[in-house]
Amino acid sequence: MEYYLQLVLNGLVVGSIYSLVALGFVIIYKATKVVNFAQGELVMVGAYVCFSLTVQAGIPFLASFMMTLAFSVVLGLAIERLFLRPMIGEPIISVIMVTIGLSTVLKALVQLFWGTQIRVYPQLLPQDPVFVAGLPIAPVYIAAFVLSILLFVVFSLFFKYSRHGLAMRATAFDQQAAASMGIGIKNIFALSWCIATVVSAIGGVILGNINGINSQLGQLGLKVFPAVILGGLDSLLGAAVGGLAIGVLENVCDGAAMQLLDLSGFKDVAAYVFLVLILMIKPYGLFGTKEIERV
Amino acid sequence: MKIRILAITCLAVLLCGTVWASEPIKIGLLSDLSGATSSVGRPYADGIKACAEYLNEEGGINGRPIVLDQVDYAYNVQQALAAYKRMKSQGIVALQGWGTGDTEALVKFVAKDEMPTFSASYSAHLTDPNTAPYNFFCAADYSTQARAALKFVRENWKEERAPKLALIYPDAPYGLAPLAAAEAYARELGFEIVGKEIVDLKAMEATTQLLRLQKVAPDYAWVGGTTPSTAVVLKDAQKLKMNVIFITNIWGSDENIFDLAGTAANGHISIQAAKVYGQPCEGMVVIEKLTKGVPQMTHFIRGFVSMLTMAEGLKRAEAAGQLNGPGIKAALESMRDFDPMGLAAPISFYPDDHRPNLAVSLYELRDDKLNFLGEQTLERKKEWLGK
Numbered sequence: 001m002e003y004y005l006q007l008v009l010n011g012l013v014v015g016s017i018y019s020l021v022a023l024g025f026v027i028i029y030k031a032t033k034v035v036n037f038a039q040g041e042l043v044m045v046g047a048y049v050c051f052s053l054t055v056q057a058g059i060p061f062l063a064s065f066m067m068t069l070a071f072s073v074v075l076g077l078a079i080e081r082l083f084l085r086p087m088i089g090e091p092i093i094s095v096i097m098v099t100i101g102l103s104t105v106l107k108a109l110v111q112l113f114w115g116t117q118i119r120v121y122p123q124l125l126p127q128d129p130v131f132v133a134g135l136p137i138a139p140v141y142i143a144a145f146v147l148s149i150l151l152f153v154v155f156s157l158f159f160k161y162s163r164h165g166l167a168m169r170a171t172a173f174d175q176q177a178a179a180s181m182g183i184g185i186k187n188i189f190a191l192s193w194c195i196a197t198v199v200s201a202i203g204g205v206i207l208g209n210i211n212g213i214n215s216q217l218g219q220l221g222l223k224v225f226p227a228v229i230l231g232g233l234d235s236l237l238g239a240a241v242g243g244l245a246i247g248v249l250e251n252v253c254d255g256a257a258m259q260l261l262d263l264s265g266f267k268d269v270a271a272y273v274f275l276v277l278i279l280m281i282k283p284y285g286l287f288g289t290k291e292i293e294r295v
Numbered sequence: 296m297k298i299r300i301l302a303i304t305c306l307a308v309l310l311c312g313t314v315w316a317s318e319p320i321k322i323g324l325l326s327d328l329s330g331a332t333s334s335v336g337r338p339y340a341d342g343i344k345a346c347a348e349y350l351n352e353e354g355g356i357n358g359r360p361i362v363l364d365q366v367d368y369a370y371n372v373q374q375a376l377a378a379y380k381r382m383k384s385q386g387i388v389a390l391q392g393w394g395t396g397d398t399e400a401l402v403k404f405v406a407k408d409e410m411p412t413f414s415a416s417y418s419a420h421l422t423d424p425n426t427a428p429y430n431f432f433c434a435a436d437y438s439t440q441a442r443a444a445l446k447f448v449r450e451n452w453k454e455e456r457a458p459k460l461a462l463i464y465p466d467a468p469y470g471l472a473p474l475a476a477a478e479a480y481a482r483e484l485g486f487e488i489v490g491k492e493i494v495d496l497k498a499m500e501a502t503t504q505l506l507r508l509q510k511v512a513p514d515y516a517w518v519g520g521t522t523p524s525t526a527v528v529l530k531d532a533q534k535l536k537m538n539v540i541f542i543t544n545i546w547g548s549d550e551n552i553f554d555l556a557g558t559a560a561n562g563h564i565s566i567q568a569a570k571v572y573g574q575p576c577e578g579m580v581v582i583e584k585l586t587k588g589v590p591q592m593t594h595f596i597r598g599f600v601s602m603l604t605m606a607e608g609l610k611r612a613e614a615a616g617q618l619n620g621p622g623i624k625a626a627l628e629s630m631r632d633f634d635p636m637g638l639a640a641p642i643s644f645y646p647d648d649h650r651p652n653l654a655v656s657l658y659e660l661r662d663d664k665l666n667f668l669g670e671q672t673l674e675r676k677k678e679w680l681g682k
Binding site (some may be wrong): 212223268 | 331466
């Protein structure tokens, strides 16, 4: 029993990192209906910028972190202005292709500025494990868990109660109707990209603290994709639950497959198996908006 | 008049000879400078380039300079194939390749084109000339590395009972390549194999797998991943307070492991096939001069050795007037105990056996350094060839 408890606990903390990255996907999709395939690369850029400020420029971590968030806002604005705004009104597939191109550009820029070597953050949190219900967890995973919960709460409140949040939801629901109500669609798009880059940067910094960074960090975007689909592409709650669920599933399924069936290596396929199953039952994910069209 | 014509003819022949002698020798260099393995691909390629620079300073290949035609194929097999075809059409005489995917994809092409190829994919099957006649590399193959490391730890095992061994590997060609060999040899040596676990190369944690191993309490665990995934294993093992010594494969730990794993790296064993920067030998003096004393990764040293070994084959082939595929292959296969300036164990290739050597260097990871533990050399057994 303790074995499975440890698996669940571990799945939750790793899943919270998935949730954090998934949040970025959802925020952009929620406002713009665009699946951003450069999400992983935004995580990578945030991680490298914070690394540069902390390690190469020698600025204290907290200040570097805040500066990274400020940089992310500017980056989000720049991406939206340069790449996405010209695409307004174009077919959605074209916009998605732009995000794929953007991912390549961001990866190339990271390699240009920082090279391909593995970079490591200074150790911010102690290495000694913290015991939760007698089970050991590294402090950095607890920090990731707390941060992702916090961000989920903040964004939930933002979308539910703030003017801008409501405007973003309205834009996502019907761009033309929102525009006719006086909502600045372009500003909403810019805001959603800013928020997504900020969230991604936070994810990148956490990941950098867990296992260093290199130019392959962007691949995390694909790893997190099942979590986004599972939760529902336009649901914040879905991102949080999807991330946690995939984290737990990976661990528990792997443990159970080994213990009961003597099958190893289930960890990396569990998420995709479950994803296929859930899509067959609920094509819009667990919490995604079900689109109904009158024909 | 006759004497004048003879003198002019002699001068012309001499001049032509000089022109021929200084004609560059083109070598293809397939590198991963921006793809999935670029963190180790770049230092390896830098080692090859540094060696070519050194060789050219020393007079090249019997007076002919080496020209490297480098392509960054970003660890993409299709790009590697396209680059190879272009290089071949532009007259390369040999190829320095890189990873498992591209080396495997090129095996048939280089055999058909009679293109001597060195790579950093050390799968044992590439050492069998029956299946890979034009493939070479300069380190002991993965299977030999695992066998040698196991022999080393078995010889240093002091207790009466059989040592317990676990195998941790990624479900990828690189991770799977030496698995059967390691398992069979471990049993032969009297290890008790208590667990086999898969840890992905991009793993963020490995607690699930280690919890299972914790129950069976291995004394040693062979880790066939790369440095980042090994760091995850080491940190999680430290978190779980496991009392196990990890033996990491050649790509499983390098100078980055200390930054990635911190104190969790201490006390574990790293399998290597070349000197690490600063270890005294003739070649290190050259490397330190070329790199102006800036430490380089162990992959750089192996890249240097790979080019040095290929150059020796080229020199022999050129001297025999056979600077072509079959000529270079024959020259390499005539190599017996070639000393790569002390940077790695002596290298021999045979027409029926392309294993460069069966020597493995073992290092203990401690205090942010790879500390030399010892070298283990195995017997060149026929039944191990290609397996």
